[in-house]
Amino acid sequence: MSGPAPFAPAFVEELHRLFHWRRDVRRFRPDPVPEAALAQGLRAFAGAPSVGLSEPWRIIRVDSAGAKAAALANFEQANAAALARQAPDAADLYARLKLAGLREAPVQLAVWCDEGTAKGRGLGAGTMPETRAYSVVCAITCLWLALRAEGLGLGWVSILDPARLAADLKVPDGWRFIGYLCIGFPEAEDDRPELEKLGWETRRGLPAIETR
Template sequence: MTTEAPPAGEADLIAALDRLLRWRRDVRRFRTDPIDPAVMEALLATTAHAPSVGNAQPWRIVRVRSAAARAALRAHVEAETERAAAAQRDAARRARHRALKLHGLDAAPELIAMFSDEAPAAGHGLGIATMREALRYSTVLAVHGLWLAARARGIGLGWVSILRPEAVAALLEVPPEWQLIGLLCLGYPVEEQTRPELERAGWQAREPWRDRVFER
């Protein structure tokens, strides 16, 4: 049991966290430099600090190490990217979609598939009787903690979502009760940016946060 005082309220910590949140961008352009194994292990260890419903710790991390598995995932994502582009309403929109950089599977040195176990032994079912999706929310929090820890070390993370979860699960041969939450690329970014890539590309601007807050 630690006797160290919590850091809450420290001005330097607050300022550093605010900066970290602004610099936490979704990265799609990576350098190919490898991440030091000790650093990678430290990043994966941060997931243990994530809160989870019933303390179920439902996140399941698959590191994609083989070239064949990475190639299969990349081929799947590119096929789904083209399918999504073809579904756009007009030729101009289709062209803009195809011009977007939507993943870093070609260069990122680390690739992780984050799954949520829908039937974890840990937690004994606490807190999920009426909101079973809380298991997935817990895994998302583990992803976000990993993301911030990576960014604090100068490492970028890109969350690939143009995919079919069942296809990724099949490619990686995971248990049927594991639900894919995200395919994550990690590596050092080619450039540092505080503005989202889709905003810089003119696809979607960041809207005022106050427009997302309501009172009742």
């Protein structure tokens, strides 16, 4: 059976442009997210590779006012603690950073990994059980790029207390928190990370590769 024909150079160029313009978005317009665009992103999510074909991802759409308020309160407490841990020369800059779009994002998804799933029958995860979580991360990346192709932005919130979020959202035991995703139309477009623009960090460029 022959494989797919090579993609056209114009498509490859656009694909790399998509990679370049993928951003961690924290500033969203209030416009609603078209359900068809979200569904397109979730189809990309569902097509991601997973260890042993275990598909361990579990998604909760955080939609009610109460659930959103709980997530926001969780973030604010965790962020205050993170600010308190900053060195004096970094604290002022940290305090000015916008690190989540929880107030504005029209769509919010909490993504988990079911570490006890029987699907996949343990293939590949017996020696490295963490590959189930890696599989969920791969799926989020697929979603991220698919949404960007639809003109949408995604912000990955990690400044949260996972145990508190699990209790607030009543998730089953054995689910491992991976990420809280804020989705919507970006307030502005930029091809540079906001943390880089504000002087928090700089990109290193191509990764160093060692030879053994």
